[in-house]
Amino acid sequence: MPSKLTLDQVENAFLPAREITDPERFAGRKEQVEQSHLGLITDGANLAILGNRGVGKSSLARQVANLATGNNELLERYDIPHDRSLDYLALSYTCGDSVDTTAHLLERLLCSAGCLAPWVYDIPQAKRILTSYNPKFEASLLGVGVGFGGTRETEATTTPAGPAPDTMSVFTNVVSILAKEQPATDGILIIIDEFDQIKDKSGFASFLKSLATNVPSLRFALVGVAHDLYDLMKEHESSDRLFAGGVIPVPTMTAEELDGVIRIAELHVQDAITFDDEARHRLITLSQGHPYMLHLLGKHALRSAWREKRASICADDIDRTLQTIATSGADPVLEARYKRAIQSSRQREAVLKALAETERNGETWTTEAYPVAIRNGVENPSQFVGNLVTEDYGAEIAKVRERYYRFKDSLFRVYVLARPAQYSAADAAE
Numbered sequence: 001m002p003s004k005l006t007l008d009q010v011e012n013a014f015l016p017a018r019e020i021t022d023p024e025r026f027a028g029r030k031e032q033v034e035q036s037h038l039g040l041i042t043d044g045a046n047l048a049i050l051g052n053r054g055v056g057k058s059s060l061a062r063q064v065a066n067l068a069t070g071n072n073e074l075l076e077r078y079d080i081p082h083d084r085s086l087d088y089l090a091l092s093y094t095c096g097d098s099v100d101t102t103a104h105l106l107e108r109l110l111c112s113a114g115c116l117a118p119w120v121y122d123i124p125q126a127k128r129i130l131t132s133y134n135p136k137f138e139a140s141l142l143g144v145g146v147g148f149g150g151t152r153e154t155e156a157t158t159t160p161a162g163p164a165p166d167t168m169s170v171f172t173n174v175v176s177i178l179a180k181e182q183p184a185t186d187g188i189l190i191i192i193d194e195f196d197q198i199k200d201k202s203g204f205a206s207f208l209k210s211l212a213t214n215v216p217s218l219r220f221a222l223v224g225v226a227h228d229l230y231d232l233m234k235e236h237e238s239s240d241r242l243f244a245g246g247v248i249p250v251p252t253m254t255a256e257e258l259d260g261v262i263r264i265a266e267l268h269v270q271d272a273i274t275f276d277d278e279a280r281h282r283l284i285t286l287s288q289g290h291p292y293m294l295h296l297l298g299k300h301a302l303r304s305a306w307r308e309k310r311a312s313i314c315a316d317d318i319d320r321t322l323q324t325i326a327t328s329g330a331d332p333v334l335e336a337r338y339k340r341a342i343q344s345s346r347q348r349e350a351v352l353k354a355l356a357e358t359e360r361n362g363e364t365w366t367t368e369a370y371p372v373a374i375r376n377g378v379e380n381p382s383q384f385v386g387n388l389v390t391e392d393y394g395a396e397i398a399k400v401r402e403r404y405y406r407f408k409d410s411l412f413r414v415y416v417l418a419r420p421a422q423y424s425a426a427d428a429a430e
Helices: 007-011 030-041 057-068 073-077 102-111 117-121 124-132 167-180 204-214 229-233 237-243 255-268 277-287 291-307 315-328 332-342 346-357 366-375 381-388 410-418
Strands: 047-050 088-094 187-193 218-224 247-249 397-401 404-407
Touching (some): 007 291, 030 073, 030 247, 047 057, 057 088, 057 187, 088 102, 102 117, 102 167, 102 187, 102 204, 117 124, 167 187, 167 204, 255 291, 277 291, 277 315, 332 346, 346 366
Parallel strands (some): 047 247
């Protein structure tokens, strides 16, 4: 192992903690990259990036931002036809549990230093609209940033007489003024990640329709956990017209794509540490198409190899890594959910794993799962399935129809499959 290999290189070869921003570190997803590019060049189309947790939606969204701002590296790598470099003002915002409504989201977009605020600050007319809309938009909320000319103007503002405008009107007026300044040739693109976290999305689709008329150069890219666009929007079926040509489903990654992730990580450490064929196969199998899980497992396996001065990682090393991840709480959220689901019951853990193991096409048939659980010492599997659908045990499982269940979160199912059992068969039953 070359002595020049640093811990910094090892720790950043795999990146489970954040999305992939650099096109050089991005693997696979040729079809989704092409769909994104076509959506960006389709007049009037908004984008919707849909898929389960842990499949790489946020990383794809970062590549959409790169494409929108003229970086054609992925288009050229994948030999995707293109005529020119795009020129959008691309802004991003990630929702969280604190974003409750559509109005609240628009306020955050306007006042976030990472989104519209730095641009609005340098346009006196737009800034006046915001700062006069008290108490919702205080001047102190406006971020510090460089706008069109790199300078700021100070202008006295007054609160207009008459009824106060609502948030949607304020947002429309502000972005309309910004669009007239033509900050970019192709318009403005606002990427909203974790859109599904917004508790009440009512009004958003209707608002998008009005924006299409009033500010046609403004586009949105919504990123969220959903099986389809209607599930993401949850307002009305005509929402799909707003995203014609821009709906991008993100499935689990193929084995070849996941192998590409491993290869990029090896190159990052200059091939000083590599994964042998069995280790690669084990990593890919455990990840079940979820790049997040591969990044998490790969990171800890690589760290152990560096500490032990090993130049190669084998399948046994991956299995040891699994145990380390479980005991160290490398992903405390998934681990906490796992422990809440099983609590102190070996039998409930066996049922949970049987459900994960027998899932097919997103559903588990109890006729297949129960025999697996019984072979693992469970006396009454249906009792524990009844537990797992309740909030007391995290409600990780949902009933689809008679005898059919599904995991609400596919990433959690992958974690259940990969994590070593907390209780052995020798442990006493309840």
